[in-house]
Amino acid sequence: MTRSPVTNPYLLVLPGFLLAAFIILWPLYQLGTISLSEVNRFGQLRGFAGLDNYIAVFTDPDFLGALWRTLVWTVGIVFGSLIISVPVALILNEDFYGRSLARVIVMLPWAVSLTMTAIVWRWALNGESGMLNSGLQAIGIIDTNIQWLARASTAFPVQILIGVLVTIPFTTTIFLGGLSSISDDLYEAARLEGASRWQAFRQITLPLIRPFLNISIVLNMIYVFNSFPIIWATTQGGPANSTDILVTYLYKLGFRFGKLGEASALSVMMFALLLIFTITYVALAMRSERQ
Amino acid sequence: MEKHWFRGAAAAAALLSATALTHAQTLRVTVAEYSSKTGPYFEEVAAAFEEAHPDADVQIEVVPWDVLLQKLTTDISGNANADLSIIGTRWLIDFVDQGIAAPLDEYMTDDFKERFFPVFLEPSVMEGQTYGLPMAASARAMYYNKTLFEEAGIEEVPGTWDELAEAAEKISALGDDIAGFGLQGTEIETDVYFYYAFWAFGGELVEEDGTSGLDTEAGYDAAALYKSLIDSGATQPGVTSYNREDVQNLFKQGKVGMMITAPFLSNQIADEAPDLDYGVAAIPAGPEGDRGTYGVTDSIIMFENSENKDLAWEFLDLLFTTEWRQKFTAGEGFLPVNPEVAEMPEFADNPDLKEFTALLPDARFAPVIPGWEEIASITSDAVQTIYLGNAEPQEALDGAAQEINGILGE
Numbered sequence: 001m002t003r004s005p006v007t008n009p010y011l012l013v014l015p016g017f018l019l020a021a022f023i024i025l026w027p028l029y030q031l032g033t034i035s036l037s038e039v040n041r042f043g044q045l046r047g048f049a050g051l052d053n054y055i056a057v058f059t060d061p062d063f064l065g066a067l068w069r070t071l072v073w074t075v076g077i078v079f080g081s082l083i084i085s086v087p088v089a090l091i092l093n094e095d096f097y098g099r100s101l102a103r104v105i106v107m108l109p110w111a112v113s114l115t116m117t118a119i120v121w122r123w124a125l126n127g128e129s130g131m132l133n134s135g136l137q138a139i140g141i142i143d144t145n146i147q148w149l150a151r152a153s154t155a156f157p158v159q160i161l162i163g164v165l166v167t168i169p170f171t172t173t174i175f176l177g178g179l180s181s182i183s184d185d186l187y188e189a190a191r192l193e194g195a196s197r198w199q200a201f202r203q204i205t206l207p208l209i210r211p212f213l214n215i216s217i218v219l220n221m222i223y224v225f226n227s228f229p230i231i232w233a234t235t236q237g238g239p240a241n242s243t244d245i246l247v248t249y250l251y252k253l254g255f256r257f258g259k260l261g262e263a264s265a266l267s268v269m270m271f272a273l274l275l276i277f278t279i280t281y282v283a284l285a286m287r288s289e290r291q
Numbered sequence: 292m293e294k295h296w297f298r299g300a301a302a303a304a305a306l307l308s309a310t311a312l313t314h315a316q317t318l319r320v321t322v323a324e325y326s327s328k329t330g331p332y333f334e335e336v337a338a339a340f341e342e343a344h345p346d347a348d349v350q351i352e353v354v355p356w357d358v359l360l361q362k363l364t365t366d367i368s369g370n371a372n373a374d375l376s377i378i379g380t381r382w383l384i385d386f387v388d389q390g391i392a393a394p395l396d397e398y399m400t401d402d403f404k405e406r407f408f409p410v411f412l413e414p415s416v417m418e419g420q421t422y423g424l425p426m427a428a429s430a431r432a433m434y435y436n437k438t439l440f441e442e443a444g445i446e447e448v449p450g451t452w453d454e455l456a457e458a459a460e461k462i463s464a465l466g467d468d469i470a471g472f473g474l475q476g477t478e479i480e481t482d483v484y485f486y487y488a489f490w491a492f493g494g495e496l497v498e499e500d501g502t503s504g505l506d507t508e509a510g511y512d513a514a515a516l517y518k519s520l521i522d523s524g525a526t527q528p529g530v531t532s533y534n535r536e537d538v539q540n541l542f543k544q545g546k547v548g549m550m551i552t553a554p555f556l557s558n559q560i561a562d563e564a565p566d567l568d569y570g571v572a573a574i575p576a577g578p579e580g581d582r583g584t585y586g587v588t589d590s591i592i593m594f595e596n597s598e599n600k601d602l603a604w605e606f607l608d609l610l611f612t613t614e615w616r617q618k619f620t621a622g623e624g625f626l627p628v629n630p631e632v633a634e635m636p637e638f639a640d641n642p643d644l645k646e647f648t649a650l651l652p653d654a655r656f657a658p659v660i661p662g663w664e665e666i667a668s669i670t671s672d673a674v675q676t677i678y679l680g681n682a683e684p685q686e687a688l689d690g691a692a693q694e695i696n697g698i699l700g701e
Contacts (some may be wrong), residue, residue: 027642041364043367043369045365127529128528238474238671239532239678239679240679240681256360258385
């Protein structure tokens with residue numbers, strides 16, 4: 001069969017590809033160029049530097065710490081929100097009085113800008129006048145104020161918690177979509193066969209929403225890995241870089257210290273890391289789906 | 292139909308030439324947002340300027356301080372920077388090194404120079420050329436809460452750090468939510484809060500041999516003093532979660548006995564806590580009588596690639612007339628940089644400002660070194676580590692000094 005050039009798939013994909021190249025590949029190329037160059041404080045190129053910028057980032061002791069925390073941060077938030085969102089979606093999928101109101105309430109935090117949420121949390125976490133301390137004292141859990149943001153051992157877990165909270169609405173929405181695509185007949189048949197609710201969940205619900213679980217994990221992984229506002233608004237990565245993740249470290253490197261070459265090198269590494277993560281995960285998920 | 296086409300083309304051409312014309316006379320000014328009054332103030336100046344220059348269109352871009360350097364970096368790398376911009380004078384060296392700031396001497400007459408106190412003009416002179424004009428100046432002094440002093444039975448304002456420690460403990464004993472000394476422990480200028488004691492103990496940020504002065508007795512003593520204040524409960528708890536605004540808020544609420552900060556706190560107190568009975572005093576001295584305050588100026592610079600330098604200069608000329616300076620300085624609560632403004636009764640008779648101006652002979656400015664921001668950040672990290680008790684003062688400061696020496700040696 002011969003194709004007319006007008007219906008050639010490559011030709012049809014071309015406009016979309018060009019647009020994507022313009023907004024993704026071009027900046028990536030620029031980033032690569034800067035990362036291999038000597039750059040002054042204002043982003044003007046001053047000659048070829050080879051891998052110097054990459055080596056400088058690798059040998060910075062703060063880099064490894066930030067890398068490790070990025071891992072904890074991403075895994076913590078993605079799976080934390082997953083574990084909470086599944087039951088929330090199951091409940092919101094049931095038919096009960098006031099369900100639409102409950103759905104709106106769960107979705108509301110999504111409508112607020114992330115930076116705003118983070119700033120409100122910063123106030124709530126204030127050691128002396130924060131809502132959290134006075135709330136916990138009122139119900140008798142703590143006797144003295146906790147200085148949440150003063151050290152990493154309390155600040156970082158709280159930041160992950162905030163991350164989980166703001167990720168729930170999006171994750172729940174995806175799961176709700178998945179749940180509504182499962183036909184009620186399946187559950188009815190299972191009930192007739194004498195399956196318990198837990199069995200129905202394990203054997204019907206979970207396998208059928210697996211593609212939705214996977215897509216939420218991939219999308220959340222990308223968002224969370226690059227998420228800047230929560231940490232920046234609460235601690236700016238401090239005290240002493242102990243709550244820095246790669247993006248906040250990147251921001252400091254680029255805009256505070258003016259090391260744009262190293263910052264670009266770090267960006268390229270982050271991009272590669274995220275790409276590897278995502279491809280590996282998608283490959284694993286697809287393989288298990290085929291089985 | 293043809294006629295339409297012609298008319299359309301003519302209109303388009305006219306429009307094009309009109310935009311070209313206004314474009315040639317557009318003056319973009321990036322300003323830092325010091326307070327909610329900054330934007331309206333500059334809009335007013337712009338309106339006055341446009342009235343005198345009907346063909347000029349002044350565009351004011353108000354940028355919050357925190358992101359100013361980021362915006363300038365992005366603008367400059369994209370060749371989209373304004374004609375004039377306010378910058379922190381400590382950044383100026385990078386702008387001059389890279390040929391981004393334009394020298395102003397050819398425009399400056401002796402008459403113009405006399406509008407300024409020489410001490411404020413000096414920080415922006417590099418290699419014999421003036422690259423910036425002092426827009427804002429401030430120094431630091433100690434605010435103290437008179438009511439808390441009275442309750443704790445303290446009669447004299449502490450003149451040395453030993454006296455301060457003693458007074459702070461007495462005030463802290465007044466109640467659980469009262470702290471004697473407000474200590475800033477996070478974000479911008481955490482290092483500066485440490486320098487107040489460091490300078491008093493005779494420290495120098497950069498020693499004569501060009502290395503960091505943090506790893507000296509002065510550094511260890513100052514850090515040990517702050518740490519002992521924290522441990523004895525003389526400061527607010529959890530200092531590493533308090534930035535400057537947080538400590539200022541505690542002071543405004545009457546929960547802190549003493550804190551060191553800039554003159555603008557007086558304006559904030561007048562607006563937000565007018566009943567607070569406070570005083571302003573010198574920063575305490577060290578055992579040998581040394582003391583130091585931090586002097587900061589912000590400059591307005593002209594960009595080398597500006598296409599309207601003459602017009603930009605005329606704008607600066609208007610900005611630095613006594614009438615506009617008076618309005619700016621009073622509105623923002625800065626120290627006057629112009630003698631004529633300083634002589635006006637609202638500044639000359641202001642007791643708070645007098646304390647600050649009296650400190651100016653002891654003022655130290657951030658050293659003019661490329662990479663200063665990184666050095667400040669290393670220092671902040673080190674003092675945070677000490678405040679948290681994660682390292683001994685000597686260990687943390689020696690490590691920081693070593694890192695800083697690496698930057699200084701470059």
